[in-house]
Amino acid sequence: MATTHTPSPAAARTQGLPASVTPALLKRLTARVFAAPNAARVTTSAPYFGHLLGDFPVSTPDDVEAAFTRARAAQATWAATPIAERKRIMLRFHDLVLARQEEALDLMQAENGKTRRDAFLEVVDIGIVSRYYARNAAKYLSPKRRRGAIPLLTHTTELRHPKGVVTVISPWNYPLSMAASDAIAALMAGNAVVQKPDTQTALTALWSLDLMYEAGLPADVWQIVVGRGSSIGGALMAGADYMMFTGSTASGRQIASDAGRRLIGASLELGGKNPMIVLDDADIDKAAAGAVNACFPSAGQLCVSVERLYVAESVREKFVAAFVERTKRLKIGAAYDYSVDVGSLTTPSQLRTVTEHVEDAVAKGATVLAGGRARPDLGPLFYEPTILTDVTPEMTVYDHETFGPVVSIYSFRHVEEAIARANATPYGLNASVWSRNGARGRAVAARVHAGTVNVNEAFAAAWGSIDAPMGGMGDSGLGRRHGAEGILKYTEAQTVAHQRIQGFYPPQRISPETWAALLTGTLKIMKAFGVR
Known part of the structure; x- marks a missing residue:
């Protein structure tokens, strides 16, 4: 039998909600939900002892559509924002998360029921992720020279453009890591985000959003909606330029199918054994x-x-x-x-x-x-x-x-x-x-x-x-988070090739047969000299 824990005097407040989870904080966070002023409400309870915790407005499909409209309008300006400024905002967010971690820890424990130690690892995770993408996004997203079709004559560049508006659907089990880390990479790539966290842990996601705006993120670039997937899932898919989902394999299969019909990309972290x-x-x-x-x-x-x-x-x-x-x-x-x-x-x-x-x-x-x-x-x-x-x-x-x-x-x-x-x-x-x-x-x-x-x-x-x-591999999902793949998946690759002087077709003074022989000889020479 596992040892039963009797709370110490310092932890006596466990019989209620933690001190930092104040009515003022809850009111500020729930006001961040994108929903109509007269929206229906849904409540959540704290797992430890069943105390009432959250009281959220419920977003409708029309609300989700409106959130995408506003996010898409804001995204154009955000994409034009220099990466250096995005970096400053993300590093301020990093500092705010660490400075205000007691709020985050209390919220995660209150909503999820996990231990303080496990909650703290989520704070560490977001600190690492925000710093990493703040300081590496420019390297991943900057124009890259690529080898041209004809050496010296073809100038080829790979560009990276944001997808547009990314839908992030995040789960209840790691409410800070899963809510914020995927949004961080998408935002640093120049996208806007419309996110649906699990209602049970929506407060932690809203806390992340609140701090990101405090760090300087422009209005409407990141929106959060609350509701059941059966109600607003269709609208979240309809508005998305890319889908990021963490959850069950069964739901992931449906999302992959829907994304395939729309011919948009999807990244899915699913179940495991x-x-x-x-x-x-x-x-x-x-x-x-x-x-x-x-x-x-x-x-x-x-x-x-x-x-x-x-x-x-x-x-x-x-x-x-x-x-x-x-x-x-x-x-x-x-x-x-x-x-x-x-x-x-x-x-x-x-x-x-x-x-x-x-x-x-x-x-x-x-x-x-x-x-x-x-x-x-x-x-x-x-x-x-x-x-x-x-x-x-x-x-x-x-x-x-x-x-x-x-x-x-x-x-x-x-x-x-x-x-x-x-x-x-x-x-x-x-x-x-x-x-x-x-x-x-x-x-x-x-x-x-x-x-x-x-x-x-x-x-x-x-x-x-x-x-x-x-x-994951197999039934554990598609795509990757972290590293270069974790941000490049939120971009569209574009190749710009500038041909100078002479291309693949022969000039008027040379017959096609002679030109073909010249090109054949050139290819053989390139192979002999190890040209890639």
């Missing part, structure tokens, strides 16, 4: 600690968290003992400070999914090594970090994403078996490999079918390497 491989030469204590960090951050509600653990038979007993012992020591509870290790699930539906997956597995013969039950004594949506073994293919948890604090342990004899079993899934988002031999770990990692693979780390090494692309 992420594996971790513990090789026979792994440092077991470090691997066990790494498994805790891989499986239980944000109560397992993390797209890159691990749900499948493959452990070499020769070290299984030692690893399982260490992992179970560390898991049982985790403090689970509600606190707006850093005193707990595992927080709450976010929604009743997520609690139902976790409960159903574990109960189904147990009923079919799985063994619970740690956790395995909800904790209503701590709050309505708490569930203990859970380790299962003896999991078999007929159990739902075997190959379906749980998206909660549940992991299944399997053993293997040979590394080929581990790689094959790790790859035996339609998903391919993230993976983790543990070995004392870095070269061996990297060699195994290169054979795992996943967009990011971490060696001797859970997910943060790859995620935090912002200069490298991050995204």
